[in-house]
Amino acid sequence: MPDNAREDDRRDMMTEMDILKHVGRHPNVVSLVGACTLDEPLFVVIEFVEGGDLRDLLLKSRMSRNKWASSSYENLRSRLNERQLLFLALGVARGMAHLEEKQCIHRDLAARNVLVGLGLVAKVADFGLARHVTTDGLYIVSAQTKLPWKWMAPESLRGLYTTKSDVWSFGVVLWEIATLGETPYPNEVSIMKLLQHLIDGHRMSKPPYCDEEIYKLMLECWQLDPATRPSFKEIERTLKKLLEEAYRTYVNVSPVEDEIAV
Numbered sequence: 143m144p145d146n147a148r149e150d151d152r153r154d155m156m157t158e159m160d161i162l163k164h165v166g167r168h169p170n171v172v173s174l175v176g177a178c179t180l181d182e183p184l185f186v187v188i189e190f191v192e193g194g195d196l197r198d199l200l201l202k203s204r205m206s207r208n209k210w211a212s213s214s215y216e217n218l219r220s221r222l223n224e225r226q227l228l229f230l231a232l233g234v235a236r237g238m239a240h241l242e243e244k245q246c247i248h249r250d251l252a253a254r255n256v257l258v259g260l261g262l263v264a265k266v267a268d269f270g271l272a273r274h275v276t277t278d279g280l281y282i283v284s285a286q287t288k289l290p291w292k293w294m295a296p297e298s299l300r301g302l303y304t305t306k307s308d309v310w311s312f313g314v315v316l317w318e319i320a321t322l323g324e325t326p327y328p329n330e331v332s333i334m335k336l337l338q339h340l341i342d343g344h345r346m347s348k349p350p351y352c353d354e355e356i357y358k359l360m361l362e363c364w365q366l367d368p369a370t371r372p373s374f375k376e377i378e379r380t381l382k383k384l385l386e387e388a389y390r391t392y393v394n395v396s397p398v399e400d401e402i403a404v
Contacts, residue, residue, distance in 0.1 A: 154270055159186050161272045165244050170237030172257055172267040191265055193258035196230065196315075200253060200323035219351070220322050225388045226262055227319050231356075232381040233264030234315060239374035241266065242305045248272050249303055251311035252293045253318040273303070291333045292326045297368060299337045306368035312377065313363025320352040341366070355384055 162174035175187040193199060203220040220227065234256055241248060248255075248266065255268035271289070291299060295310035314326050326346060330336045345364050348357040359380055365371045372380070 155184060155186055158269045158272070161246060161269045161274060162188075164274055165241060165246055165269075168237060168240040169263065170233045170265055171240055172265045188267075189265075191257035191259045191267070193260070193262075195254050195267075196234075196256040196258055196264060197253035197318065197323045199258050200319065204322050224353070225385060228381060228385045228388055229262055230258070230264050231316055231319055232378065232385055233262075234266060234312065235374055235378045235381050237264065237266035238308060238312060239378050241272075241308070242374045244274075245305075246272055246274050247303050247305055248308050248311070249298075250290055250293070251308050251315060252290060253315055253323060256315070291336065292330065295368065296337055296340045296366060299333055304368055305374070306371045309363050309368075309371045309374065309377070312374070313360045316356060316360050316363070317346055317349065320349040320356060324349075340364075353384070355380075 156179070159174065159177050159179075162172075165171060167173050172191060173189040175189055176185075177187065178185040200220070200222075203222045205219050205221060222230075234251075237256075238248070238251065248269065249271040250268060251266070255266070257265045257267045259265060289298075293311045293314045295307040297303075298307045298310075317326060318324065327336060330339065343366075345361060348354075359372075359377065362372050363377070
């Protein structure tokens with residue numbers, strides 16, 4: 143960190159470092175390598191992940207279905223196959239299940255904040271907004287921090303966070319994966335309008351070519367009552383089962399492509 147950094151920036155960096163220390167190492171979470179906090183300048187070293195962020199990977203994987211197709215995601219297919227997309231989603235779920243176990247709320251889960259390493263290993267990253275919660279599992283925002291409102295649960299739009307708020311955001315990440323990096327709620331322009339839209343029961347529609355079971359999982363993540371949303375462990379089990387089923391279909395139908403280890 144440069145010597146002329148603002149005190150707020152220094153405090154945020156120290157908070158992120160403390161969160162990473164608390165979370166510890168996991169294959170699907172970006173790791174803290176080391177830090178120097180005794181002398182100036184302040185250094186924090188984070189694991190290098192080769193493949194960049196998930197949203198960028200999804201956008202780069204896009205291919206038009208035909209030369210007359212528009213650039214809209216409805217007319218696109220991906221260089222990544224179904225199993226690879228499921229594998230990426232499963233990696234994010236496994237990383238978030240680890241955070242859930244550590245009682246850590248990420249608060250900014252989105253495809254742009256997931257890094258992708260060798261072998262398409264997804265790693266949850268960017269812990270700038272993350273917090274370690276108390277025994278009641280709640281975190282209340284009092285400061286006016288800039289927040290990623292299109293990824294946020296209805297209760298979080300009101301300033302209340304739990305691990306189930308991250309589950310809602312994970313549903314949006316699934317939607318991002320299914321649309322190959324599209325921005326959610328493209329027609330929503332204000333927080334209050336989006337909040338009312340969600341309270342009224344409206345949800346993003348099923349993306350074209352999205353598996354029914356994946357969309358069902360999205361809707362479970364987007365339950366208005368946080369208590370009725372699945373845990374990340376449950377999400378992990380669901381995605382693992384879907385990936386195993388996709389693998390069996392692949393073995394029976396197309397034994398030519400390379401396989402991903404689960």
